[in-house]
Amino acid sequence: MxxxxxxxxxxxxxxxxxxxxxxxxxxxxxxxxxxxxxxxxxxxxxxxxxxxxxxxxxxxxxxxxxxLYVPDYFIGRTRTGDGLLGDPVNLAFDGTEADLHAAMRAAGWSLADEITIASSFKMIASTVFRRTYKEAPVSDLMLFRRRQDFAYQQEVGGDASKRHHVRFWKVPDGWLLPGGVQVGWVAAGTYDRRVGLSLFTGQVTHKIDPDTDAERDYIVDTVRYADPAVGLHIIDGFSIAYHSRNGGGDSIRTDGNLPIVDANGAAQRSPGPLPVPVSDAAAITKHHxxxxxxxxxxxxxxxxxxxxxxxxxxxxxxxxxxxxxxxxxxxxxxxxxxxxxxxxxxxxxxxxxxxxxxxxxxxxxxxxxxxxxxxxxxxxxxxxxxxxxxxxxxxxxxxxxxxxxxxxxxxxxxxxxxxxxxxxxx
Structure with a gap:
């Protein structure tokens, strides 16, 4: 135009x-x-x-x-659909998409469903009636001006109101982390502890645990325990340690360190069939x-x-x-x-x-x-x-x-x- x-x-x-x-x-x-x-x-x-x-x-x-006031560039934080600062970016991964799926599934994580009318009703029913829903959808968060490519989660006690979950974004071609480090993926992992009302809008939403570092370390530990060949490198002081709030008004805190998980070859080491990549298909489909x-x-x-x-x-x-x-x-x-x-x-x-x-x-x-x-x-x-x-x-x-x-x-x-x-x- x-x-x-x-x-x-x-x-x-x-x-x-x-x-x-x-x-x-x-x-x-x-x-x-x-x-x-x-x-x-x-x-x-x-x-x-x-x-x-x-x-x-x-x-x-x-x-x-x-x-008007939230920066439109990478600052280590996601954004909600309303533009508010969301969960911190507290993980990075190397490897193909198939490697990530293999590593996460081997560690006992379930690929989250897309948000649809059917999945939304199923999520509500799971929360109200305390029914298990291992693939419950997660809300969209924005990074690189787009929603997450996919997300994984683990239920706690068969109740969808409590869960571990992590969203993944493929980084743009040629994009580097601050400091010049190159990775294939970045992720934001948090733990949903209950359902409540957003402090900023009053909407019904999940409330996360403030200790985002504990969830970050839990995700890394589950992946490395399931596949000891997965490597790990930590960028100390990737960001300053801070206390803040996410887009739902929940308190968050982090020490500012960024683990980089090397999942290269996880798909070949997987004993089952190779996972089917989902993000590329989703990206193409959304244009239709x-x-x-x-x-x-x-x-x-x-x-x-x-x-x-x-x-x-x-x-x-x-x-x-x-x-x-x-x-x-x-x-x-x-x-x-x-x-x-x-x-x-x-x-x-x-x-x-x-x-x-x-x-x-x-x-x-x-x-x-x-x-x-x-x-x-x-x-x-x-x-x-x-x-x-x-x-x-x-x-x-x-x-x-x-x-x-x-x-x-x-x-x-x-x-x-x-x-x-x-x-x-x-």
């Missing part, structure tokens, strides 16, 4: 990100006010207020402000699959369509009572139904990487959200119905205006090795 066009696009995106942020804050206030009405449905706006603030408002605020936020926007559009169908008889009765004319009823119904159809069309065109469609989608959603927020909120059950419609518009705007949706429509290369390598080295 030419520089001038990119600057215009940046300005447009910034405007809609700001509009989305204002609408989310506005919606949270409306939900809080609605919760003051004492009735059997009061708990709905209370839950809605919590969900909007914890999962929409605060994360978007963090995204905006962390882009739209980001989760954009897919979620499609689900919200579908819910908005269902809401429209359910409310259509009510709209007919209201228009007929106030205007009486049949043609007025037809016009009103056609206008009412046109919005979900327009949203569906623009969403499909956004999936097809049409930039103009995404821009028009954000304009339409912004007008819809602002006009809906300006309307007088009725009482009773209709209050919930109306606020639900506003929430659908605001959440859709939040998803479509996000950086992941923009990256999707801006991607012009065809999926392939070149596109993957460009992404990995960014």
């Amino acid at each position: 030419p520089p001038t066009r990119r600057r215009v696009s940046d300005v447009f995106d910034a405007v809609f990100i700001l509009i989305a942020l204002v609408c989310v804050g506005w919606l949270s206030v409306r939900l809080l006010i609605a919760s003051f009405q004492l009735s059997w449905v009061s708990f709905v706006p209370i839950l809605g207020f919590y969900a909007v603030v914890a999962y929409l408002l605060l994360p978007r605020l963090h995204q905006v402000f962390t882009n 699959i739209p980001p989760a936020g954009l897919l979620f926007a499609g689900l919200l559009v579908l819910l908005r369509s269902v809401q429209t169908v359910l409310l259509l008889p009510l709209v007919v009765r209201i228009v007929r009572a106030e205007m009486g004319e049949t043609w007025m009823v037809i016009v009103a119904c056609a206008t009412f139904v046109s919005f979900p159809l327009l949203y569906l069309t623009l969403w499909l065109l956004t999936l097809a990487r049409r930039r103009w469609a995404r821009t028009l989608f954000m304009v339409t959603l912004s007008l819809d959200a602002v006009s809906s927020l300006l309307e007088t909120v009725p009482h009773g059950a209709m209050r919930i119905v109306m606020l639900a419609g506003v929430a659908l518009s605001v959440m859709t705007l939040l998803m479509v205006s996000g950086s992941a949706a923009r990256a999707w429509v801006d991607e012009r290369k065809k999926p392939g090795v070149g596109a993957v390598n460009a992404d990995v080295s960014s």
Whole structure:
């Protein structure tokens, strides 16, 4: 994209990100006010207020402000999807991906599942009912401007709320650690001790043990115990020793040392079949699959369509009572139904990487959200119905205006090795 066009696009995106942020804050206030009405449905706006603030408002605020003050280069810390500093990078590995998989599996670690609707529900059920889930997914953390390539974990006591886990990132070609040391992989290992609420957003999340060095050493010990041929080199004082907090608000501390595990040849020493590499396939596949936020926007559009169908008889009765004319009823119904159809069309065109469609989608959603927020909120059950419609518009705007949706429509290369390598080295 030419520089001038990119600057215009940046300005447009910034405007809609700001509009989305204002609408989310506005919606949270409306939900809080609605919760003051004492009735059997009061708990709905209370839950809605919590969900909007914890999962929409605060994360978007963090995204905006962390882009201003958090360094966008390697400082030995990962970042959360909201831009907050995450877990420390406390391990490095040498070897091929097959070597890493062989070493970790020989040490009794399980490859974590990807985050999907099915795996998320399975994770929740495992936590609530204390069921074992050895491949439970881990949340995404960012390094080198991308999520982890894969993660491994070990359950403790058959309970997914307690587990050892470690995320791995393939380093970009030619990239060196501070000090000029070359490695193939870096990793962040921590121990989940329980489930709780994030200090920074209020979201339900795992709480980690503050002693990240103990988990780091545990990972190294399990790998070297299973395969004594695995080598080890430690960079003393890789970073200063520090106390801090991760993206969930949990305390962390480290002595600043960085173990480098030499897993070269682990795949050949493995008695079983060679592990199948997963990160390259995942990197290629993600260029074929739209980001989760954009897919979620499609689900919200579908819910908005269902809401429209359910409310259509009510709209007919209201228009007929106030205007009486049949043609007025037809016009009103056609206008009412046109919005979900327009949203569906623009969403499909956004999936097809049409930039103009995404821009028009954000304009339409912004007008819809602002006009809906300006309307007088009725009482009773209709209050919930109306606020639900506003929430659908605001959440859709939040998803479509996000950086992941923009990256999707801006991607012009065809999926392939070149596109993957460009992404990995960014």
